[in-house]
Amino acid sequence: MSRTAKIVGSIIFLVILFCMPLALYAYQFGFGIWENHGEWAEMGSALSGIYSPIIALLAFIILVGQFFSQYTMNKFHFDQSFIQKSQEELNFYIEQLDHYLNDESEKTESVRELLRRFSALSEAELRSDLGKRVVQEFIGEHRKIHDIWVAIYPSLKGLGVHDHYPYVNSYQGSKVKLMAVLSLNTCIALDKVYFSSNSKIDRGEAQVLGPGTHITSDYGCSSSY
Numbered sequence: 001m002s003r004t005a006k007i008v009g010s011i012i013f014l015v016i017l018f019c020m021p022l023a024l025y026a027y028q029f030g031f032g033i034w035e036n037h038g039e040w041a042e043m044g045s046a047l048s049g050i051y052s053p054i055i056a057l058l059a060f061i062i063l064v065g066q067f068f069s070q071y072t073m074n075k076f077h078f079d080q081s082f083i084q085k086s087q088e089e090l091n092f093y094i095e096q097l098d099h100y101l102n103d104e105s106e107k108t109e110s111v112r113e114l115l116r117r118f119s120a121l122s123e124a125e126l127r128s129d130l131g132k133r134v135v136q137e138f139i140g141e142h143r144k145i146h147d148i149w150v151a152i153y154p155s156l157k158g159l160g161v162h163d164h165y166p167y168v169n170s171y172q173g174s175k176v177k178l179m180a181v182l183s184l185n186t187c188i189a190l191d192k193v194y195f196s197s198n199s200k201i202d203r204g205e206a207q208v209l210g211p212g213t214h215i216t217s218d219y220g221c222s223s224s225y
Contacts, residue, residue, distance in 0.1 A: 014058075021050040083170045086155045090174050093155070094181050097148045101186065111142055115189035118196075126196040135196040146197070149190045152178070 025031070025046060034040055101112045118126075118135070125131045139146045159171035179187050195201065 017054065018051075021047060021054075079166065083159065083166060086159055087170065087174065089155045090152060090178070093148050093152050094178060097145065097152075098181055100142070100145050100148070101182065111145060112183070112186055114138070114142075115186055115193075118189040118192045119185050121192060121196075123195075126192055127199075131196055135193050138193060139197060145190070146193060149194060153194075 022031075025043065029043070031043075101115075102110055115138075118138075121131055126135070156171065156174060159167055159174060162168070182190075
């Protein structure tokens with residue numbers, strides 16, 4: 001039903017609601033220009049007893065509608081402010097991370113190229129003693145990169161915790177931007193580094209690997225089980 005149809009329907013309903021008591025009173029007792037003051041008083045008393053609760057109910061409905069309208073507006077402004085702040089933080093972290101990833105090491109090999117080794121590690125290898133040692137060596141040499149990637153998680157989780165617009169759109173858009181700027185393989189490798197270095201998280205908490213994503217040893221990840 002369109003907005004115009006709802007407005008027209010509401011007006012018709014209100015007209016009927018207000019006219020019906022008067023019509024019923026006129027049908028039952030008649031209506032005219034009486035000379036007796038008592039008859040006017042009786043009609044006024046009867047109609048006021050009918051219209052007062054109706055008007056009070058309508059006023060209550062209007063107040064409830066205003067409350068929900070204000071709540072919706074406040075929630076909308078809060079959501080927009082939260083999303084904007086999260087996106088600003090993500091943009092800053094992505095810019096800094098892209099800068100550090102493109103830095104050259106002493107072996108004239110970019111950090112992005114160094115991360116490729118982690119894309120070849122399976123889940124078991126990442127959680128093995130050798131895998132953890134290799135990861136810790138990488139983190140020790142590139143602490144900034146690891147810390148920035150960890151700092152990205154709260155912003156992404158804050159957007160991803162809701163399953164409705166505009167959070168879903170912002171969450172998916174942020175992940176796409178992250179992978180577009182840094183590349184999918186780089187994001188998977190960074191997720192694997194974080195996964196290996198923190199035994200308290202599982203694969204379902206990884207932002208790029210995600211729940212149901214199988215960590216393999218050939219490409220980096222595959223589809224759901």
